[in-house]
Amino acid sequence: MTSIISIEPINYIKHVILTGRPNFNYFLVKYNSYLFLKKPVVLSLLLLTFYIPSLADKYPFNHAIDIQHYDFHLTLSDNTDQIIGVAEIEILFLEKNIFEFRLDLANKTKSRLGKGMEIVAINSEGNPLAYVHQGDSLMIQLKDPSRKESIQSFTIQYQGIPEKGLEIKNNHHGDRTFFCESWPNNTRHWLPTIDHPYEKTTVEFRIVAPLKYKVVSNGLLLEESQMDPINKLTHWKQSVPISCWLFVIGVAEFAVQEVDKFEGRSIQSWVYYQDREAGFKDFANQTKNVLQFFSNYVGPFAYEKLANVQSASVENGAMETASAILYSQNLISGQESARLRNVMIHEIAHQWFGNSVTESTWDDAWLSEGFATYFTLLFHEYQYGHHEYIKGLKESKKSVFDAQLRDPFFSVIADRTAETGPVISGLTYQKGAWFLHMLRNRIGHENFKLGIQEYYMKYFNGHADTGDFRGVMEHIVNEDLGAFFEQWLLHPDLLIIKGEWTFDEKTDKIDIKLTQGTDKEILFDMPVEFEIQYANGAPALLVKLNLNAQTQAFKIPSEYKPAVIVADPKTNLLARIDINEL
Secondary structure, eight states: OOOOSOOOHHHHIIIIITTOOOOTTOEEEEETTEEEEEOOSSGGGOOOOSOOOOSSOOSOOOTTEEEEEEEEEEEOOSSOSOEEEEEEEEEEEOSSOOOEEEEEOOBOOTTTTTOEEEEEEEEETTEEOOEEEETTEEEEEOSSOOOTTEEEEEEEEEEEEOSSSEEEEEOTTSOEEEEEOOTTTTGGGTSOBOOSTTOEEEEEEEEEEETTOEEEESSEEEEEEEOSSSEEEEEEEEEEEEEGGGOOEEEESEEEEEEEEETTEEEEEEEEGGGHHHHHHHHHTTHHHHHHHHHHHTOOOOSSEEEEEEESSOSSSEEOOTTEEEEEGGGOOSSOOHHHHHHHHHHHHHTTBTTTEEESSGGGTHHHHHHHHHHHHHHHHHHHOHHHHHHHHHHHHHHHHHHHHHOTTOOSSOOOOTTTSOOOOHHHHHHHHHHHHHHHHHHOHHHHHHHHHHHHHHTTTEEEOHHHHHHHHHHHHTSOOHHHHHHHHSOOOOEEEEEEEEEETTTTEEEEEEEEOSSOSSOOOEEEEEEEEOTTSOOOEEEEEEEOSSEEEEEEEOSSOOSEEEESTTOOOOEEEEEEEO
8 A cells, every 4th residue: 555645635525525625735646545645746637526535434345245144152151251252254255366355353462461462263164264363453364256246155253351341240239240342443452353433234143141141132132042051042143244342242141021012123121130120110111112103203113122231331321233222231210211211212213324324434423423423303393392401502502601611622523533533522412413403493493304314214224424414405505505504613713792772763773793713723604693672671672683794784563672692592592692782
C-alpha cells in the first residue's frame, strides 16, 4: 500500500457528502481499491461521488471478503476464567487470487498479564492452514488462491482469558456470571471476527457451561441439553444479519419469564433468581407498547424475539445488543422507575436504529445514538403527551450546551475510529436528537414520518450513512437540505443570539435587532420564533424571523407596546436566545 500525503477528508465530507456540491479543491486518488483525497495538481483528475467511506478510519477494511455466517462454540467453567472456543466461519470471496485474509483477535501478551487469546489450530475443509497471530490481528493463509464468488468455511480453535469484551465476574449478589460488553470494538477480545460495524452477518452461539446457569443470546433458542453430570449445552441462532458488536451472551443463574408475544415474537425477561419478583415487575409492562409504537411509526421489528436481561457487565444504563438487551443490574428495583422506563425505550429504539439500520462507520454514530434518543422523546409524546416531549427537549438542550462547554470542538459528524479513540460523546446523543426535532419541524411532521419509514425500509438490516439519510429526506420534500445538515452536524458551534427591542409609538412598530455570536465558524441560517405578549389582555402575536446574517434588524407592526417578548416559545430551535428591551 502506497502512502498518500495531505489527505484532508473532512473538507470533502463537508462539501460533498452533506451538501451534494463538489469541492473543486480536492480530487480522488485511487490505489488498490482505496480512495484518497488530495489537493489537485490537474483538475481534470477530479472524480466525485455522493458518498465516500471514511478515509480517517484506521480499521483495515477488506471489502474483498464477506462473512456469511459465524457459528461460535464456547466452553465456560467455574474453575477457571479461561474460555475454550471454536469458531466456524463461512466466507464469500468477492475477488479471485486472494491468498490470505485478516480477522481481529486479541493476542495473549505480557502487557495483558497473560490474558488474551491463543490459537490452537486453523483448518478449512479438513486442511490445516498456516497463520500469523500478532498485534491483535489474525492473518490466515489459504491453501489455494480464492476463486471469485466462492464460499469457503474455516474452523478456528482457540483459548484464553479475555482481557475485556467478555466479562467474567460476580454480580451484586456475589454469584459468578459471564456477560459480553463488546461495544465499540471489544468483540476481538473473545471472538475472531471482523470487528467493525461495516460487516453484518448471521450468528449462532453454542455455549457449554455448568448446569446451574441459564444462557441467553441473539435470536431463537434451538437447544438446551444436559451433556454430562456437570455441564449443559445451550444453542441460540440469529438468522438476521447484525454487526458483531451487537452479538450477545449472558450466562447467570437466571429466572426467566415469557411476558407476552408481539406479532408472534416472544417478549422475555431474564433476571437473577434473587431479583425475580422485582425484575419481572420492572420489565413486564413497557416492552410491547414500545414495540408497537416503533413498528407503526418506523417499520417492522427485525428480530426473532426481544429479551430484557439484567446484567453485571453494564455499569450504568444498558446495551442495545440485538434481540437481547443488557441492562445494568442496579436498575432493577421493583419500582418501575422512570429511569429504567426511559432506558428501555431508548434501547428498544436501537433495535431499529443502530441494530437494523447500522451506521457504515463510527463517523455516523449519531444515526444510532441521536436517533434512539429522539425516538425516546417521540414515544414520550405519544404515550405521555406533548408537554412531556417538550420537557424532554428542554432537558436535552441544557445537556447540549453543558456538553459543548466541556468539549467545544466536538461535531456530531467527524472522522472517527474506535481503533484510536472515543467515537461518541453526549453531543452525539443530544445534539443528534435535537437535529431530528428541528428537521421534523422544518419539513413537517407527516413528511418526517414518511421519510423515516422510507429510510428504514431502504436500509433495513443493512448500512447507512448521513448522506443516505439526507438523500431520502430530500426525496420526500423535493428540497436541497445540504446546508441545513451541514450547519448542525458538521460544525461544533451552537447558535447563540442576543436580541434587543424597542417600540416606536409614532409608527406602531416593534424594532428588533438580532445578533449571532461573533466567534463562530459559521453563520446559521434558521427561522427564529418570538411570542409578543401584551399587558392589556390583547392576544399574543407569534412572529417568525428568518435569521441568516450576523446582525439583522426587523420591524414588526404592533398596535400596542409589548409587555414582554418570549424567544422560541414552542421550543423549536437549538439556541440560547437572550432578548431584552433597550
